[in-house]
Amino acid sequence: MAWQETHKEQSKQKILKSAAMLFTHHGFEKISIDQVMKKAELTRGAFYSHFSSKSDLYAQAISKAGIEAYKRKPVNCPQDMKDFARYYLSTEHRDNNYQQACPLAFLVSDINQQDNQVKQVYTKTLKVFIEQAKSLTTSREKALQSAVLMIGGLALSRALDNKDFSNELLAACKAGVNSLSKEEDSDVS
Amino acid sequence: MAWQETHKEQSKQKILKSAAMLFTHHGFEKISIDQVMKKAELTRGAFYSHFSSKSDLYAQAISKAGIEAYKRKPVNCPQDMKDFARYYLSTEHRDNNYQQACPLAFLVSDINQQDNQVKQVYTKTLKVFIEQAKSLTTSREKALQSAVLMIGGLALSRALDNKDFSNELLAACKAGVNSLSKEEDSDVS
DNA sequence: GTCTATAAATAGATAGAC
């Protein structure tokens, strides 16, 4: 019994890992259950033993993707907003070169089309992101602005067909975030 | 002959108007050609006399949606970044109460999944937006940051399931844009 | 140019064997 439970959990985690990667990079509609299951080395029929619907998988995959994406960020840049922005607003992140990209940016305009479960998971993930930003700046308002500059900047940079323009946009966002960080803040009490 | 040309152009404009509205609010994948044609009071079969593919329609619809969305903005707030931000980052804009919402925010993470024609149109539309912002601030960098705060802020606000949180985010972005405007800028030469 | 009808492909979800 314990073996079976473990086996089932392992299968579910394989599905979730595949889904987190595929959905983050290509969005909800472009990815089919079949693609997710093939990447997880399973078949379509096994899917509904683990998830109630494609939308259910999407919600859980976004949550996992968020956790995976932040797993490295705090480690690499625990106290410094500049490092955070450099990591987040990098061309590598934009160009799909991170194993787990940030779903907040990659899926931002996809979420409004989804059901409440998905919106709730996305909102919770954003709150964690903003808490992270809050610890690196001096006010909640500045944390919100930094989050929008990072998430919005990365999302916009991915939509452009002009690399120079896209790079310029990332640089401007980095500068904006830096001007909101603790070190640059003249209001330190 | 002239009559037919006019008639054809009118049909195309009706299709484009329907597509601009439907695509902007629901994205590329959630809208079918059939839905667009029904809204335009035509049938599916007539579609391919006007557009080569659904993707072709999408590109032209984004262009039209951008033009329509900006048609009012400069009129309402010709010289003032604060008015621009108040208009753009309003709850009405977020909640689909504008007849023509801004495709830059509503579709931002959808564009990366599309072909080059779509990306080019989106990029061109963003350039116009930034030129608008440039005329209301003191540097290109501030214009880029303002654009990201507005477009990214609106996009993010639409993804949340918590109205208070969403409103707070819009307010923070408005404050951020205001601090980048000409009036608040201490570097005026 | 617009219509009806249909081809051809894809995908979400389910049934039943093992």
Added chain:
DNA sequence: GTCTATCTATTTATAGAC
């Protein structure tokens, strides 16, 4: 729990009548 097979619905795109 996972497999193969299939149902059902949807959608892009095309063919041909008017």
